[in-house]
Amino acid sequence: MIEPGCDVSVLLRERVLAAIADKTSLNIIGSSSKAFYGRPAQSEPLVVAGHRGIISYEPTELVMTARCGTRLADIEAVLADRGQMLAFEPPHFGPDATLGGTVATGLSGPRRPYTGAVRDVVLGVKLLNGHGEILKFGGEVMKNVAGFDVSRLMVGALGTLGVVLEISMKVLPRPEADTTLLFTMTPDAALVQMNRWAGQNWPLSAACFDGEVVRIRLSGAQTAIAAALQKLGGDVLPDDEATSFWADVREQRLAFFQGETSLWRLSLAPATTQPDLPGAWFIDWGGALHWLKTDQPAEAIFQTAHILGGHACRFRSPLGGEFQPLSTGLEKLHRNIKRAFDPHGIFNAGRLYEGW
Amino acid sequence: MNHPEHPAEHIAHTVDKAEFLRQLSQFLEAGNILSAPEAMRPYDCDGMSAYQVLPWLVVLPDTIEQAQAVLRLCYQYGVPVVARGAGTGLSGGALPVANGLLLSLAKFTRILAIDPINRSACVQPGVRNLAVSEAAAPFGLYYAPDPSSQIACTLGGNVAENSGGVHCLKYGLTVHNLLALKLLTVEGELITLGGAGLDSAGYDLLAVVTGSEGLLGVIVEVTLKLLPLPETAATLLAVFADIEQAGEAVAAIIGAGLVPAGLEMMDNLAIRAAEAFVHAGYPVEAAALILCEMDGMVAQVTADLVRAQTILFANGATEVRHAQNEAERKRFWAGRKAAFPAIGRLSPDYYCMDGTIPRRRLAEVLRGIAGLSEKFGLAVANVFHAGDGNLHPLILYDANQPGDLARAEAFGSKILQLCVAAGGTITGEHGVGMEKINQMCVQFSSGELRQFHALKAAFDPRGLLNPGKAIPSLPRCAEFGALHVHHGHTPHPELDRF
Numbered sequence: 049m050i051e052p053g054c055d056v057s058v059l060l061r062e063r064v065l066a067a068i069a070d071k072t073s074l075n076i077i078g079s080s081s082k083a084f085y086g087r088p089a090q091s092e093p094l095v096v097a098g099h100r101g102i103i104s105y106e107p108t109e110l111v112m113t114a115r116c117g118t119r120l121a122d123i124e125a126v127l128a129d130r131g132q133m134l135a136f137e138p139p140h141f142g143p144d145a146t147l148g149g150t151v152a153t154g155l156s157g158p159r160r161p162y163t164g165a166v167r168d169v170v171l172g173v174k175l176l177n178g179h180g181e182i183l184k185f186g187g188e189v190m191k192n193v194a195g196f197d198v199s200r201l202m203v204g205a206l207g208t209l210g211v212v213l214e215i216s217m218k219v220l221p222r223p224e225a226d227t228t229l230l231f232t233m234t235p236d237a238a239l240v241q242m243n244r245w246a247g248q249n250w251p252l253s254a255a256c257f258d259g260e261v262v263r264i265r266l267s268g269a270q271t272a273i274a275a276a277l278q279k280l281g282g283d284v285l286p287d288d289e290a291t292s293f294w295a296d297v298r299e300q301r302l303a304f305f306q307g308e309t310s311l312w313r314l315s316l317a318p319a320t321t322q323p324d325l326p327g328a329w330f331i332d333w334g335g336a337l338h339w340l341k342t343d344q345p346a347e348a349i350f351q352t353a354h355i356l357g358g359h360a361c362r363f364r365s366p367l368g369g370e371f372q373p374l375s376t377g378l379e380k381l382h383r384n385i386k387r388a389f390d391p392h393g394i395f396n397a398g399r400l401y402e403g404w
Numbered sequence: 405m406n407h408p409e410h411p412a413e414h415i416a417h418t419v420d421k422a423e424f425l426r427q428l429s430q431f432l433e434a435g436n437i438l439s440a441p442e443a444m445r446p447y448d449c450d451g452m453s454a455y456q457v458l459p460w461l462v463v464l465p466d467t468i469e470q471a472q473a474v475l476r477l478c479y480q481y482g483v484p485v486v487a488r489g490a491g492t493g494l495s496g497g498a499l500p501v502a503n504g505l506l507l508s509l510a511k512f513t514r515i516l517a518i519d520p521i522n523r524s525a526c527v528q529p530g531v532r533n534l535a536v537s538e539a540a541a542p543f544g545l546y547y548a549p550d551p552s553s554q555i556a557c558t559l560g561g562n563v564a565e566n567s568g569g570v571h572c573l574k575y576g577l578t579v580h581n582l583l584a585l586k587l588l589t590v591e592g593e594l595i596t597l598g599g600a601g602l603d604s605a606g607y608d609l610l611a612v613v614t615g616s617e618g619l620l621g622v623i624v625e626v627t628l629k630l631l632p633l634p635e636t637a638a639t640l641l642a643v644f645a646d647i648e649q650a651g652e653a654v655a656a657i658i659g660a661g662l663v664p665a666g667l668e669m670m671d672n673l674a675i676r677a678a679e680a681f682v683h684a685g686y687p688v689e690a691a692a693l694i695l696c697e698m699d700g701m702v703a704q705v706t707a708d709l710v711r712a713q714t715i716l717f718a719n720g721a722t723e724v725r726h727a728q729n730e731a732e733r734k735r736f737w738a739g740r741k742a743a744f745p746a747i748g749r750l751s752p753d754y755y756c757m758d759g760t761i762p763r764r765r766l767a768e769v770l771r772g773i774a775g776l777s778e779k780f781g782l783a784v785a786n787v788f789h790a791g792d793g794n795l796h797p798l799i800l801y802d803a804n805q806p807g808d809l810a811r812a813e814a815f816g817s818k819i820l821q822l823c824v825a826a827g828g829t830i831t832g833e834h835g836v837g838m839e840k841i842n843q844m845c846v847q848f849s850s851g852e853l854r855q856f857h858a859l860k861a862a863f864d865p866r867g868l869l870n871p872g873k874a875i876p877s878l879p880r881c882a883e884f885g886a887l888h889v890h891h892g893h894t895p896h897p898e899l900d901r902f
Contacts, residue, residue, distance in 0.1 A: 168580050188827060194840075196616055221660075378597075
C-alpha cells in the first residue's frame with residue numbers, strides 16, 4: 049500500500065536550527081537501506097522518512113516531484129500504473145529504500161549506460177541547507193539553465209551539503225517489450241563485443257558479464273526486438289528468469305555478491321580490459337562498471353583505478369566504505385563547497401571523506 | 405540597447421595597463437595580445453549584439469600553460485577575466501567588462517582523440533560543435549547536442565552554457581553528454597573533473613561547471629560522449645487549424661510512451677515567415693504545425709511512426725505528411741531551422757526569448773503572449789521546442805523607431821515573468837548572461853541567490869571570473885524588485901532599497 053503524504057519540513061528545519069545553536073552534527077537517515085555505503089556515520093540521527101509523499105506527477109510531462117522520504121517502491125508502483133519508470137533502474141538494497149537516499153548515494157542500476165543515471169534525471173530540488181534555509185533550485189521543466197546546477201550537485205553528495213527535501217525528476221515510458229540474450233565468451237572478447245554492440249543501433253538496455261557469459265537486454269517495440277534477435281543470435285533467456293536476473297544484478301543478490309570479502313566498485317572506461325588485480329570480477333554497464341571481490345589493500349586498488357583514468361570505492365566491507373582519494377586541487381574545492389552549503393559542518397560529517 | 409550594468413557587480417582595480425602588458429609579454433608573443441581599440445573591436449560583443457563593450461585587453465593564448473600564466477597574472481593584480489569561445493552566445497555571456505581581460509580560447513582548435521571503442525572524443529575548447537560529429541562519422545558515431553549555431557559555436561562555450569538543440573528530448577543537453585573536463589581555476593590551477601568512466605569520486609562538479617557561464621573556471625579540454633549514428637531518421641509534418649490542439653497532440657505523443665528525437669512546433673506567423681524564406685512547402689494557412697522526428701533502428705522507427713501518426717490525427721491534425729525521402733525530410737527541417745533568419749526578413753529587428761514552461765501550460769502562456777503583443781503593439785512569432793517545453797517567442801521591432809526597442813525589452817521581460825509564473829524558467833538553453841540578469845531576481849529568492857554566490861565564492865572568492873553575469877547581486881535585485889511590485893508584494897522585501 050502506498051503511504052499517505054506528510055510534510056515535516058518545518059520540524060526538520062527546527063532540528064537543523066537547533067543543531068546550529070547547539071553546535072552538534074546530524075546524520076541524515078531515510079530507511080538506512082544504504083547505510084553500509086560510504087564512510088561510517090558518527091553523529092545524531094536526523095530521520096527524514098516521515099517527510100514523504102508524491103507532490104505532483106504529470107505523465108504527459110514525464111515529470112514527478114516527491115518528498116525525500118517517499119518509498120522508492122511506492123514511486124515505482126505509481127509510475128508503472130501509467131506505463132512509466134525511473135529509467136536509471138535504482139538499486140533499493142532494502143524494502144523501504146527512499147527517494148532521498150537514492151539521490152544522496154547517486155547509485156544507478158543496469159540500465160544506466162543506455163538511459164542515464166540518477167543525476168541525469170534530476171530536474172530540481174528543494175534543499176534545507178546548513179543555515180536552516182529552505183531553498184529551491186532547478187524546477188519541473190526539462191531544460192533550465194538559470195543559475196548554477198545545484199540540484200545535480202546534491203546527487204551523490206551523501207547528504208553532506210544539506211537535506212534534500214524534495215526532488216523533481218524526469219521519468220520515461222516503459223519499453224513495450226524486453227528480451228535477454230546469452231552469449232558464452234572469454235573476458236577479452238566479452239568487453240570488445242559489448243562495446244561494439246553499444247556503438248551500433250541495437251536497442252540495448254543492459255549488458256553484463258559474469259566471467260563466462262555475456263547477458264544483454266534489448267528493450268523497445270516487439271518488431272524492433274524481433275529484428276535485432278534475428279541478426280544478433282545468442283540464446284534467449286525466458287522472460288521470468290530474465291526479470292529476476294536483472295533485479296538480482298541491481299540488488300546484488302547474485303551469488304557473486306555474497307560473502308564477507310570486501311566488494312569494490314571500479315568505474316572505468318567501458319572497453320578497459322580487466323585490471324591486473326587478484327580477486328573475483330563481475331562486469332556491468334557494458335564494461336563501464338567492474339565489481340571486484342578482493343582482500344587487496346585499498347592503496348593498490350585506488351592506484352590501479354587512477355592509472356586507468358577512473359575511480360574506485362570500497363562498496364561493501366567489514367572495514368567500512370572508502371572513496372577514491374581526491375587530488376589536492378579537487379579536495380580544496382570540495383572543502384570550499386561544503387563550507388558554502390554547510391558552514392557549521394552540521395550534515396553527515398565524514399560520510400564522504402575524513403575530516404569534513 | 406544599454407546593457408544593464410550594476411555598480412555592485414563592478415570589480416575595481418587601478419592596474420597600470422602598460423605594466424600589465426609588459427608582464428603578459430614575458431610569456432606571450434605580440435601576436436597573442438590585442439590592445440589597440442580597432443584590433444579589439446571584433447570582441448566587443450557576442451551573439452547578443454545589442455550589448456557592446458570594448459575590453460581592457462584581449463589575449464589569445466596558444467597553450468594551456470599560457471592560459472594558466474594569464475590567469476595567475478590576473479589573479480595577482482585583481483583584473484577581471486571574461487572567457488570567450490566563438491562568441492555565438494545569445495545572452496551576452498561573453499560580453500567583455502570594460503576594465504577586464506578578454507581571454508579568447510579561439511586558438512584551442514585541435515581534436516585530440518577520437519576513441520571509437522569507448523565512444524568518446526577528447527577536444528580542445530575551441531573545436532566547433534559540428535566538427536566533432538564530422539570527425540566521428542567515419543566510425544559510425546556522432547555527438548548528439550546540436551545547437552542551431554553548431555556550424556560555428558565551440559565546445560568550450562557549449563559546456564559553459566549547457567547548450568541544447570532540437571534533439572534534447574531524447575538525447576539530453578550538454579550536461580548529459582560529457583565525460584570529463586579540464587578546468588583552470590581562477591588561480592591558474594589545472595584540475596580534472598569527471599573521468600574515463602560514467603561517474604567520478606566526490607561531488608558532481610562536472611554538472612556544476614556545465615552551464616556555469618564562465619563564472620567558476622576556464623574550460624581548456626572537454627571529453628565528450630559519442631553515440632552511434634542512427635540507422636534511419638524519419639519525420640512527420642502535422643498541420644493544425646488550432647494551436648491549442650497542436651499543444652494537446654504533443655502531450656498525447658509523450659503520454660503514449662513515444663520519445664521522439666525531435667518534436668517542434670511553429671505558429672502561423674513563424675510558418676508564413678519560414679515559407680516565404682525557404683519554400684519548404686509549409687501550409688501557410690495553418691494555425692500551427694508540428695514536426696515529429698523518430699530515429700534509431702529501422703524496425704523501431706517504423707513502429708513509432710505509425711503510432712505517432714495515429715495520435716496526431718486523433719488530436720485534430722488536418723493533415724499529416726510523411727517525408728518520403730531524405731531530400732523531403734531536410735526540406736521539412738529547413739523551414740524550422742531557418743525560422744530565426746526568416747523572421748529577420750519580416751522585421752528590421754527581432755528579439756529572441758528563451759523561456760521554458762511545463763507543456764500543459766502552453767495554451768495559457770501563448771494566450772498571455774498574444775495579449776501582451778496587443779498591449780505593447782509589437783508582433784510576435786512563436787517557435788517552440790515542444791517536446792521539452794522550451795519556447796522561443798520572437799518579438800518583432802524596429803530599432804530605428806524611437807521607443808520600439810524599450811518596448812520590445814519590456815515585452816520580453818513580461819514574457820519571462822509569465823514563464824516563471826507558469827512554473828517554468830527564464831532560460832531553457834540560451835543562458836542568463838547579461839541579458840536576463842534582472843529576471844533572475846524574479847525566479848530566485850534572496851536566500852537562493854546568496855547560496856549561488858557562496859558556491860561561486862568556493863571557486864572564485866574574489867569574483868574575478870565573468871563579473872556581473874548569470875547571478876545578480878542582491879543590491880541589483882532590491883532595485884529591480886522595487887520597480888516590479890506584484891499584487892502589492894515586493895520581491896526581496898528584506899533587502900535595503902537603493
